[in-house]
Amino acid sequence: MSERTHIFIYSKHDESSLQKKSILTEMISKQGFNTVDDADSANIIVSLGGDGSFLxxxxxxxxxxxxxxxxISTTGSLGMYCDFHFHDMETVIQAVQHAEIEVRRYPILQVIVDDNPPFYCLNEFSIRSNIIKTFVLDVEIDGLHFETFRGDGMIIATPTGSTAYNKSVNGAVVDPLLPCFQVSELASVNSNKYRTLGSSFILSGQRQLTLRLQQDGNDYPTMGMDNESLSIQHVESVKIELSDRIVKTVKLKNNSFWEKVKRTYL
Incomplete structure (x- = not known):
């Protein structure tokens, strides 16, 4: 960490967040770090807020x-991505000075909608019907037809994203050390015509998932990438796979993913 001294602080622009940002800037400057206004000039990027701010x-x-x-959490509790409390920054500084931190590597998704440039998701990609009507997806794995889905939509989650939207629809919580991604259904309709697995399934990071929308007039879905929405007028197919990119995060040695899961849910 000694060679990483240029820090960019990301925060909301409300008065409370900016005040905390000012306090943090002064605090880390006293420890020999430089804060920069341009993220491209930084080698450490710090988020102030909750998990949403981190994303x-x-x-x-x-x-x-x-x-x-x-x-760095300012909400009073730690999240799945926030390892540090704003009101306990002295502990953080001591941990940095005594090399009591580690680097965690999180896998991310690469998503390509039709012929558009790829975009990336740290938590999950979701696709849902944009009107009060089910839509139909042909699900392919590595180019082979797997099932035909009819329902409200699907969630494709990374291991870290498995504890978020995915978990709320009874998807499995997955260890982020596993290079994989998970597919979970939203209100599937199973009949003689449409038949799905009926449960979440996990794909290796070497697989490619393709969702093809049946062109029946309901081909303008709502698509979410983490906590942002993506608006495309007409969608025919979505290709999803694990990216060769990763997100490197700083963690305390005594704060593993499963300790976070236990603290948050048990």
């Missing part, structure tokens, strides 16, 4: 591969 920080700075990300 925004990663997305707004372009899923940087050459820097570390750190989440």
């Amino acid at each position: 925004q920080a990663v997305r707004k700075t372009g899923f940087r591969q050459d820097c570390l990300y750190a989440g």
Whole structure:
């Protein structure tokens, strides 16, 4: 960490967040770090807020591969991405000074909608009907037809994203050390005509998932990438796979993924 001294702080622009950002800037400057106004000049990117702010920080700075990300919670509790409390920054500084931190590597999804450029998701990609009507997806794995889905939509989650939207629809919680992604259904309709697995399934990071929308007039879906929406007028297919990119985050040695899961849910 000694060679990483240029820090960009991402925060909301309300008065409370900006005040905390000012306090944090002064605090880390006293420890020999430099704060920068341009994220491209940073080698450490810090988010202030909750997990949503962390996701925004990663997305707004372009899923940087050459820097570390750190989440500092200002909500009073730690999240799945925020390893540090704003009101306990002295502990964080001591941990940095005594090398009591580690680097965690999170896999991310690459999503290509039709012929558009790829975009990336740290938590999940979701696709849902945009009107009060089910829609139909042909699901392919590595180019082979697997099932035909009819229902409200699907969630494709990374291991870290498995604890979010995916978990709320009874998807499995997956260890982020496993390079994979998970597919979960939203209100599937099973009949003689449409038949799905009926449960979440996990694909290796070497697989490619393709969702083809049947062109029946309901081909303008709502698509979510983490906590942002993607609006495309007409969709024919979506290709999803695990990216060769990763997000590197700073963690305390005594704060593993499963300790976070236990603290959050048990």
